[in-house]
Amino acid sequence: MAGTGPHEVVVIGGGYAGLTAAARIGETASGVSLTLIDTKPEFVERIRLHEMAGGSTPRALPYEDFMTARHGRFVQAKVMSIDPGRRRVLIETDHKGQSEVAYDTLIYAPGSYTDRQTVPGADRHAVCLDMADGSAALYARLTGLARTGARTGGTVLIAGGGLTAIEAACEFGERMTDLRIILAPGRNFAPGTKPGDLSKAGFDHVIATLERLGVEIAAGARIARVQPDHVDMEDGSTIAFDVCLWAAGFLVPPLAADAGIEVTQSGQIVTDETLTSVSHPDILAVGDAAHVMTEIAGKCRMSCAAGRPMGEGAARTFDARLNGARPDAFTFGYSFRCISLGREDGLIQFVDATDQPVEEVWTGKRGAVWKEYICRRALAGVGFDNDLGPPPNVPPDTPPEIS
Ligand SMILES: Cc1cc2nc3c(=O)[nH]c(=O)nc-3n(C[C@H](O)[C@H](O)[C@H](O)COP(=O)(O)OP(=O)(O)OC[C@H]3O[C@@H](n4cnc5c(N)ncnc54)[C@H](O)[C@@H]3O)c2cc1C
Structure with a gap:
């Protein structure tokens, strides 16, 4: 060098x-x-x-x-x-x-970036969570669909069964109570499968939270094609939408x-x-x-x-x-995944070093507070915040190790 x-x-x-x-x-x-x-x-x-x-x-x-x-x-x-x-x-x-x-x-x-190439029509008729201005535009569109009354406004279809789709479904379910939210996780929620490799306790909490927030789950079949106002499912059924959010994989x-x-x-x-x-x-x-x-x-x-x-x-x-030295090998092991389930709920899914889930989970407000802390911690890790403060103390448990 x-x-x-x-x-x-x-x-x-x-x-x-x-x-x-x-x-x-x-x-x-x-x-x-x-x-x-x-x-x-x-x-x-x-x-x-x-x-x-x-x-x-x-x-x-x-x-x-x-x-x-x-x-x-x-x-x-x-x-x-x-x-x-x-x-x-x-x-x-x-x-x-x-x-x-x-x-x-x-x-x-x-x-x-979000894979909107694999399923025909997704690139033209679905939006995604790739950019801040895209998220702001989506928010404006969703508020434009609002009506007064529970789930009487427009329909938001969220395509995907991984953590991003779950996070979006819970966010909208909690904050946009007049919209109808449908999550289409494909075969991800089928019996014997778990979204995002969660433990049974973690998966059960996700399902219970989606139900609590009024999110409908259209599980079983994959989306075969996205049309301007509906999706064609591979089993021949259709689901109508006002907005389709694509959250099914990255390229x-x-x-x-x-x-x-x-x-x-x-x-x-x-x-x-x-x-x-x-x-x-x-x-x-x-x-x-x-x-x-x-x-x-x-x-x-x-x-x-x-x-x-x-x-x-x-x-x-x-x-x-x-400096003319031999670089060390990069070492890394996982300790948990953190998933936001709206602003008031979250899931900390503990995993082993290879990212396999163990049974222990933190849920509810405790999960939400930890998720928020970890988002801030990631930002501080990059170098933006030096005033992060101590980890939250609810409840007073040993904090998980943060990479
Ligand atoms: C809604 C959502 C929630 C998520 N939640 C979690 C989570 O809780 N935990 C977790 O671990 N992961 C999460 N992820 C995944 C995580 O965001 C990504 O894995 C992570 O951001 C990847 O970091 P990166 O630096 O590799 O790339 P990115 O964050 O994608 O950054 C890449 C940068 O490169 C720039 N760029 C791209 N192409 C070019 C080009 N040709 N020229 C110039 N610049 C270019 C982009 O503008 C961008 O700023 C989430 C993702 C989404 C969408």
């Missing part, structure tokens, strides 16, 4: 993973020129997008200030392509058109695959134990767009829980290399 000028570090993507890496490098490394590139001007708490669609106001978290405070710079642009041979990324900005940015080390963290951007970097079938960069691309040693990959195996956890799932520690790990790998 030795050179004459400053070592050029370019980070693609300011999500939980990429921004954590950028922050730690900016705070610790010297002789480095650090650039963060993202399409939007502000960090978005992606794990709160369903809350924003339910009416919560997002915090303003501008990248520019964040990076300047860490001796780096922020470029608002879309990365169009990577040229690993020349160590360049091609970017496009609204004002200046296309230009190139050179790197010595690239940190690849463009994350993921990763094709940037790495298009550049000839070694990727998995889904397009995640294949990394070694130090988060380094196996085909391009000057590229580190983190977050949802990285395929990362650890000794303790096995394959890391797409999550903020794993992505943010990966950002820390990439910064450590970079620091070791910059």
